[in-house]
Amino acid sequence: MQEQKTERIDIRASLTAKAVLQQAASSVNKTVSEFLLDTGLSAASEVLADRRVFALNDEQWNQFQKALDADPKDKPALEKLLSDRSVFD
Numbered sequence: 001m002q003e004q005k006t007e008r009i010d011i012r013a014s015l016t017a018k019a020v021l022q023q024a025a026s027s028v029n030k031t032v033s034e035f036l037l038d039t040g041l042s043a044a045s046e047v048l049a050d051r052r053v054f055a056l057n058d059e060q061w062n063q064f065q066k067a068l069d070a071d072p073k074d075k076p077a078l079e080k081l082l083s084d085r086s087v088f089d
Contacts, residue, residue: 011036 025035
């Protein structure tokens with residue numbers, strides 16, 4: 001079942017950008033709206049997947065686990081920064 005399209009997205013584009021989008025949409029037999037929605041959703045899925053999912057082989061997973069389990073390293077410069085008075089104090 002296809003979800004009903006009830007929302008509207010408005011964009012402004014230059015004449016050149018609009019012409020390129022129209023040409024690209026036409027080349028795949030879509031309207032500009034269909035083209036923008038399809039390519040926008042595809043790009044959004046890739047961007048969001050990079051932030052939610054990552055795949056590791058067994059060796060990489062073990063290294064990742066080891067890094068998570070390791071004791072934190074001393075960071076003297078960070079300790080000094082955090083112990084100094086803030087400009088907001």
